[in-house]
Amino acid sequence: MALPPYVGLIGKTWHYGFLTFCGLVFLFLIAPILVIIPLSFNAEPYFTFTEGMLAFEPAAYSTRWYEDIVNNPQWMFSAGNSVIVAVFATLLASVLGTVAALGLSQSHMPYRSAIMAVLISPMIVPLIISAAGMYFFYSKIGLAQTMPGLILAHAVLGTPFVVITVTATLVGFDHSLTRASENLGAGPTRTFFKIQMPLILPGVISGGLFAFITSFDEVVVVFFLAGFEQRTIPRQMWAGIREQISPTILAVATILVCISILLLTTVELLRRRSERLRGMSPG
Numbered sequence: 001m002a003l004p005p006y007v008g009l010i011g012k013t014w015h016y017g018f019l020t021f022c023g024l025v026f027l028f029l030i031a032p033i034l035v036i037i038p039l040s041f042n043a044e045p046y047f048t049f050t051e052g053m054l055a056f057e058p059a060a061y062s063t064r065w066y067e068d069i070v071n072n073p074q075w076m077f078s079a080g081n082s083v084i085v086a087v088f089a090t091l092l093a094s095v096l097g098t099v100a101a102l103g104l105s106q107s108h109m110p111y112r113s114a115i116m117a118v119l120i121s122p123m124i125v126p127l128i129i130s131a132a133g134m135y136f137f138y139s140k141i142g143l144a145q146t147m148p149g150l151i152l153a154h155a156v157l158g159t160p161f162v163v164i165t166v167t168a169t170l171v172g173f174d175h176s177l178t179r180a181s182e183n184l185g186a187g188p189t190r191t192f193f194k195i196q197m198p199l200i201l202p203g204v205i206s207g208g209l210f211a212f213i214t215s216f217d218e219v220v221v222v223f224f225l226a227g228f229e230q231r232t233i234p235r236q237m238w239a240g241i242r243e244q245i246s247p248t249i250l251a252v253a254t255i256l257v258c259i260s261i262l263l264l265t266t267v268e269l270l271r272r273r274s275e276r277l278r279g280m281s282p283g
Contacts, residue, residue: 033257036075040250041064049245065251075252078236085147085232086215089154093211096155097162098204102196104163105170116167127220130157135224145227153221158211162204169203202270208272209263217256 043062044050052060069075100119104112135151143149181191219234240249
């Protein structure tokens with residue numbers, strides 16, 4: 001965006017200096033992630049740039065580590081577990097978070113602030129404390145080292161994201177629409193699916209995507225609750241670093257980064273769509 005013509009030299013210096021500072025901070029944060037992408041195409045089994053890579057020799061680059069993911073049964077098994085856990089945890093978190101947000105949006109709901117604090121506490125409490133508490137609780141009821149227990153634990157971590165995004169969507173919701181629907185004879189279920197759900201759907205999907213990313217990348221809870229048969233991609237990456245260092249880990253990390261970027265882009269597009277539906281200018 002061009003600066004207004006009345007901005008003086010000091011204003012322009014501050015503006016472009018601020019943009020430069022923000023760019024440097026962004027580069028500092030993103031550089032460690034970007035470095036792993038070219039390293040994942042290293043033809044040699046090293047975690048560093050070889051002389052051939054620095055000279056951009058074609059022979060120094062290879063997709064052998066991506067092929068190793070497909071050909072390695074352990075990686076494919078872990079990938080399957082990650083997808084299963086993430087999908088079911090996301091569905092459960094989306095349902096629970098949406099219902100909770102709808103309840104908290106009601107003006108007659110008592111103790112809304114306290115309930116909201118409890119619902120988002122998994123985002124605030126240190127993860128290792130939550131994982132330890134889940135382990136002791138799930139061990140008592142026989143859910144430790146089981147797939148249902150791991151799904152429930154990940155759903156607990158993902159629900160706060162759904163609650164926050166749906167609650168934010170409901171801030172600009174016109175409740176006169178639901179009252180009009182009830183006056184025309186529609187029941188609560190029909191009103192929800194025909195009136196409320198289409199308008200809050202971008203918030204629900206956005207929260208679900210955040211829950212999916214959280215579940216797909218989670219490793220601390222997996223350490224406490226998962227057995228060998230429930231290992232996920234992050235757990236397999238950790239085992240690979242400790243037991244057998246291989247650039248396959250870099251290839252998996254690159255794929256995870258690409259998935260995260262795709263999902264976050266989708267979240268941003270949904271946020272803009274939600275603003276348009278509420279009559280706001282996307283920004």
